[in-house]
Amino acid sequence: MRVDWHSIALRLTLFHALFFGLVTGAGGVVLYHLIGVYVIGEIDQDVLRQQKEIVRILQSKEPARVQGEIEADTRNGGKEDYFVRVTDRAGHLLMGSDLSGWPDAQSLDALARDLVPGQRQFTTLPLADARGQARVLTAMAPPDRVLQVGISMGDSVAFLRHFRHYGLIILASMLTLGTVAGWGLARKAMAGVEAVTEAAGHIAGGHYAERVAAAGHGREIDQLVSTFNAMADQVQTVMQEMRQVNDHIAHDLRSPLARIRGLAEAAALDETLGEEAVELAGGVVEECDHLIGIINTMLDIAETEAGVQRLQLETVDLGRIAAQAVELFAGVADDKGIELVYRAASPRTLRADRRRLQRALANLVDNAIKYTPAGGKVDVSVESDEASTRIAVQDTGAGIPAEARPHLFERFYRGDQSRQLPGNGLGLSLALAVARAHGGDILVESQPRAGSRFILVLPLDQGPA
Amino acid sequence: MRILVVEDDEKIASFIVKGLTQAGYGVDWAADGETALGRLRAGDYRGAVVDIMLPHRDGLSLVEAARRAGISTPIIFLSAKREVDDRIRGLQAGGDDYLVKPFAFSELLARIQALLRRASGAAEPVRLSAGDLEMDLVRRRVSCGGREIVLQPRELALLEYLLRHKGSVVSKVMLMEHVWDYSFDPETSVVETTVSRLRAKLAAGCRSNGELIRTVRGIGYVLDR
Numbered sequence: 001m002r003v004d005w006h007s008i009a010l011r012l013t014l015f016h017a018l019f020f021g022l023v024t025g026a027g028g029v030v031l032y033h034l035i036g037v038y039v040i041g042e043i044d045q046d047v048l049r050q051q052k053e054i055v056r057i058l059q060s061k062e063p064a065r066v067q068g069e070i071e072a073d074t075r076n077g078g079k080e081d082y083f084v085r086v087t088d089r090a091g092h093l094l095m096g097s098d099l100s101g102w103p104d105a106q107s108l109d110a111l112a113r114d115l116v117p118g119q120r121q122f123t124t125l126p127l128a129d130a131r132g133q134a135r136v137l138t139a140m141a142p143p144d145r146v147l148q149v150g151i152s153m154g155d156s157v158a159f160l161r162h163f164r165h166y167g168l169i170i171l172a173s174m175l176t177l178g179t180v181a182g183w184g185l186a187r188k189a190m191a192g193v194e195a196v197t198e199a200a201g202h203i204a205g206g207h208y209a210e211r212v213a214a215a216g217h218g219r220e221i222d223q224l225v226s227t228f229n230a231m232a233d234q235v236q237t238v239m240q241e242m243r244q245v246n247d248h249i250a251h252d253l254r255s256p257l258a259r260i261r262g263l264a265e266a267a268a269l270d271e272t273l274g275e276e277a278v279e280l281a282g283g284v285v286e287e288c289d290h291l292i293g294i295i296n297t298m299l300d301i302a303e304t305e306a307g308v309q310r311l312q313l314e315t316v317d318l319g320r321i322a323a324q325a326v327e328l329f330a331g332v333a334d335d336k337g338i339e340l341v342y343r344a345a346s347p348r349t350l351r352a353d354r355r356r357l358q359r360a361l362a363n364l365v366d367n368a369i370k371y372t373p374a375g376g377k378v379d380v381s382v383e384s385d386e387a388s389t390r391i392a393v394q395d396t397g398a399g400i401p402a403e404a405r406p407h408l409f410e411r412f413y414r415g416d417q418s419r420q421l422p423g424n425g426l427g428l429s430l431a432l433a434v435a436r437a438h439g440g441d442i443l444v445e446s447q448p449r450a451g452s453r454f455i456l457v458l459p460l461d462q463g464p465a
Numbered sequence: 466m467r468i469l470v471v472e473d474d475e476k477i478a479s480f481i482v483k484g485l486t487q488a489g490y491g492v493d494w495a496a497d498g499e500t501a502l503g504r505l506r507a508g509d510y511r512g513a514v515v516d517i518m519l520p521h522r523d524g525l526s527l528v529e530a531a532r533r534a535g536i537s538t539p540i541i542f543l544s545a546k547r548e549v550d551d552r553i554r555g556l557q558a559g560g561d562d563y564l565v566k567p568f569a570f571s572e573l574l575a576r577i578q579a580l581l582r583r584a585s586g587a588a589e590p591v592r593l594s595a596g597d598l599e600m601d602l603v604r605r606r607v608s609c610g611g612r613e614i615v616l617q618p619r620e621l622a623l624l625e626y627l628l629r630h631k632g633s634v635v636s637k638v639m640l641m642e643h644v645w646d647y648s649f650d651p652e653t654s655v656v657e658t659t660v661s662r663l664r665a666k667l668a669a670g671c672r673s674n675g676e677l678i679r680t681v682r683g684i685g686y687v688l689d690r
Contacts, residue, residue, distance in 0.1 A: 254545055255474070258567035262480035265570045268684050269484065269634065282682030289683070292567050293650070299547065312549060327619070328645055331658040355648050366651050423652040 009186040016182025017175055024174040028167040035163060039156045040135070044122050047082075047137040051149040054084050055141055067095040074098070083134075085148040086141065087112045094145060102150060103136065104128050111138045112146040124153070132157055192221030196228050206409065208236040243302060250295040250302075257295070261288035290424070297426040301411070304356060304433040311353040311437055318458070319347025321354070322382050322391055325361045329369055337374035340365075346384040350460055352438055360434035363427035364393040364442075364454045370421050371397035371452070384460070388440070391456040400446040408444060431456070467491035468577065469513040471501040471527065472543065473520055477566075481514060484570045485577075488633070498522025505531050510538045511584070512577055517544040517555065525558040532559035539580040541573070569636040571684055578633070593628040595688055598671055600628055609671030619644065620663045627678060627688040636685040660686060 004010065057069050070084050074097040085096035091109035099105060103125035111123055120139035127134055134150040141147035195212045202210040211232060212225045267273060267281035303310050326342040333340035368378045376396040383390050400408065404415040409432045412425040428442075435442050439459045446452040468490045472478040478494050485492045493508070495501035498519040505513065505527075517524035528540055541562040542555040552563045562576050593600045597610045605621060607614045616624065622644045627635065637656040641647045645655070660678060667677055679687050 251545075254567055258545075259474065259476040261567050262477055262570055265684060266480040266483050268681065269487065269570070279682060282684060285683030288567070296547070303548075324646075328647065328651070328655055329653070331619075331662055332653050332655060335658055358647055359649055362647065362649075362651055366653050370653060422654075427652065 009183070009190045012186035012189070013179060013182040016185065017179040020178025020182075021171065021175045024171050028171060032160070032163060032167060036160060039160065040122075040124075043135045043151065043153055043156060044137070047122070047135055047149055047151050050082055050084075050151065051137050051139060051147060054147060054149060058086070058141055058147070070095065070097055082149060082151040085112075087146045087148070089113075089144065089146060091146075101128060103134055108136070108148055111136065112148060115140070115146055125150070127152070189218070189221070192217030192225060196224060199228070199232070203232055203235065205406075208232070208239050243305075246298060246302075250298045253291075253295055257288055257292055261285055261292070264288060294424045294426065297424065297430055298411070300356075301426065301430050301433045304430070304437045311356065313351045314354055315349055316352040316354045316357060317347065317349045318352075318357075318384075318389055318391065319344045319382055321357055321361055322347070322380055324358065325365045326380050328362060329365050333369055333378065336369065336372075338369060338372050339377040340369070341377065341379045343379070343381040345381060346389075347382040348384040348389045348460060350389065350458060352458065353434070356434045356437070360431040361391060361393075361456060363431045364391075364456065367427060368393045368395035368397070368452075368454070370423070371395060373397065376451075387461065388457055388459050390458075392453055393456075394451065394453045396451040399448040399450055400444065400452050401448070405444065405446070409442070466509065466511045467493055469493050469495060469501065469504055469508070469510045469538075471495045471498070471513060471515045471519065471524065473497060473516065473518070477516075477543075480570060481573065484574065488574055496520075498524065498527040502527055502530055505536050505538065506534060512539045512541070512581055514541050514543060514573065514577070515560070517542055517546070517551070525554065528559045539584045541576055541580065543568070543573075569638065569684070571634040571636050572639050574633060575630055575635060575639060578630075593625065593631075595628060595631055595677065598628075598667070598677065600625060609667070612670060614666055614670035616663070616666060619659060620666065623659055623663055624667075627686065631688050634681050634684045634687045639685070656686075 083097045083102045086094045091113045123136045133153045136150040138148050199210050199212045211229050264281045264284035372395045379394040407413040409428050411429045414425040440457045443455040473496050482492045499521045515524040539561045542560045545566045547565045555563045600607050637650050
C-alpha cells in the first residue's frame with residue numbers, strides 16, 4: 001500500500017501519536033528523576049544513621065575495641081548490608097569491616113584523601129563484582145580520622161529498573177493508544193469532508209441532484225456541508241435552466257424545419273425541375289434530417305431524463321433486444337470486415353421501455369463498430385445475476401484516451417478520433433439517460449490500443465415483471 | 466373523391482397539396498377548423514390530413530365533431546407535439562393515424578395510401594411483382610423470370626416493403642420502422658448497406674431489369690414500376 005503523506009488524516013494521526021508519546025515520555029522522565037532523587041535521599045538518610053551509630057561507637061569505646069565492635073556489628077546486621085572504614089587523613093586504613101564484595105579500596109582511599117575537612121560527601125560507587133552499586137558517605141570522625149560508611153543500593157536500583165521497565169511499557173501503550181485514538185479522531189473529523197468530496201465527484205459526473213446529508217459532522221463540517229449543498233442547488237438550477245432553454249429552442253426549431261424540409265422534399269420529388277435542382281433539394285432534405293435528428297435526440301434525452309414516469313414500460317426480453325441490435329448491424333460489420341458476435345449467457349426479461357433500450361443498445365453497438373478497424377471484433381454479451389443484468393459491448397478498437405473519458409457521455413462531445421466519423425455526439429448521452437431512467441448505468445472499461453468495453457447495467461428489482 | 470388538407474401553416478399546406486396532387490389525388494385545403502368541418506360535412510372525401518393546432522376549432526375537436534356527425538373518412542393527424550400522450554389523445558378523438566412534425570412527405574403519402582387501402586377493403590395480395598421480378602408472399606420466395614433469388618430474411622422484408630410501395634419513395638426512417646422494427650435511423654447507415662446488398666443480389670439474379678431500386682437523394686428509395 002502506498003502511503004500518502006499529504007493525507008490530513010494521516011498527519012493528524014501522526015501528530016496525535018507524537019504528542020501523546022512526547023507528553024508521556026517527558027512526564028515519565030521527570031517522574032523517574034524525582035523518584036531517583038527521593039530514593040537516593042532515603043538511602044543517604046540510612047547511610048547517615050549508620051554513620052552516626054559508628055561515630056557513637058568510636059566516641060564511647062576504647063580504640064582497640066572498636067574494630068571488634070565494628071566487625072560484630074556489620075556481621076550482625078548482615079555483611080552485605082553495610083561496610084565501615086576508618087582511615088587517617090592520608091588514606092591509610094586504621095580499622096574497618098571486611099571489604100570483599102564492596103567497592104575497591106583504591107577508590108575509597110581516593111575519596112578519603114580528597115575529602116575537604118569539615119564536610120561530608122555522598123558518593124555512588126560500583127561494587128567490586130559489578131553486581132550493583134553502593135552509596136558511600138565519607139566524613140570526618142573525631143579525633144582526626146576519616147570515616148567511610150557504605151550501603152548497598154541493590155533494592156533501590158532494582159526498584160528504579162522496574163520503574164524504567166514499566167515506564168517504557170506505558171510509553172509504548174500510550175503511543176499505540178495515541179495512534180489509534182488519533183486515527184479515530186482524524187477519521188471522524190475527515191468523514192464530513194470525505195462525504196462532501198464524494199458528493200462533489202458525483203455532481204461533477206452529472207448527478208446534479210446529489211446532496212450531502214446535513215447534520216452530525218460537527219459545526220465546522222456542517223457549515224461546509226450546508227454551504228456546499230447551497231452551491232449544488234445553484235449548479236442544479238443553472239443546469240436545469242440551461243437544459244430547459246435548450247429544449248425550448250429545440251422545440252421551436254421544429255416548425256420552421258418542417259416547412260423547409262417539406263418544401264425541399266416537394267422540390268426533390270418534382271422531376272420537372274431538372275436534375276440539378278432536384279439534387280440540390282435532396283441535399284437540403286439530407287441536412288434538414290441531420291438537424292431534425294439532433295433536435296429529436298435532444299428532446300428524447302430531455303424526456304428520458306425527466307424520469308421513469310415518462311417511460312413506456314413493458315416486459316422486455318433483453319436477449320432478444322441484444323440479438324436484434326447485433327442482427328441490425330450484421331451487414332455493416334460484414335462490409336467493414338469486422339466479426340460481430342453475440343453470446344447470451346443468461347438473458348433475462350424485465351420491465352423496460354423497449355424502444356428506448358433498443359436505441360441505447362444500438363448506439364453502443366454502432367459506436368463499437370465505428371471505432372473498430374477492419375479485421376477487428378465486436379462482442380456483445382448478456383449476463384445476469386439476482387440483482388442486475390449486464391449487456392456488455394466489447395470492441396478491439398483504439399480504446400478511449402484518458403483525457404476523453406470524463407467527457408464521453410456529455411452532449412455533443414466528440415473525441416479527436418470521432419470527428420471524421422458520422423454522428424452528432426449525442427448517442428452515448430442518450431444511452432446513459434436511458435440506462436439511468438431505468439435505474440441503471442453504463443460502465444466503461446478501456447485500454448489504449450486494446451479496445452473498449454461498454455457495459456449497460458440494468459437492475460432487475462423494478463417491481464413485478 | 467378527394468383528400469382534404471387542414472393546415473394553417475401555408476408553407477406546409479402548400480407542399481402537402483403539391484405532393485398529393487403529384488401523386489394523383491384531388492386535393493382541397495382548409496386553413497381553420499370551422500371551414501374544414503363545413504367541407505367535411507358538405508363533400509365526400511376519401512381521406513383527410515388534419516393539423517392539431519388550428520385557429521377557431523382545433524384538430525381534435527374538429528375530428529370529434531366530424532365523427533359525431535357520422536363522417537367516417539379516414540383521418541391522419543399532424544402535430545408538432547411528439548409526446549405519446551398526444552398521440553393517444555389524437556387516436557381517441559377518432560383519428561386513424563398520427564404523424565409528428567417535421568415529417569417526410571413520402572411517409573405521409575405512404576400512410577395515406579395504407580389508410581385508403583384499408584378503407585376500401587382491398588384484399589391482401591399473395592403475390593407482388595415488378596417487371597420480371599416476382600415475390601410469393603405465402604412461400605416467402607423471390608424469383609426473376611422463373612429463377613429463384615435467395616435472399617436473407619431482412620433483405621426479403623426490405624424488398625417486400627419496396628414492392629408494396631412500388632412507384633413511391635420510401636424514407637430510411639420508414640424502412641427502419643417497418644423492416645427492422647426500430648423507431649430511429651442509426652448513425653451508421655444500416656439501410657444503405659442492406660439496400661446495396663439487395664441490389665447486388667437482384668442484379669446477379671435478374672440481369673434484364675437493370676437498376677430496380679433507385680436512390681432519391683435526401684428522400685430515400687423507390688422501386689420503379
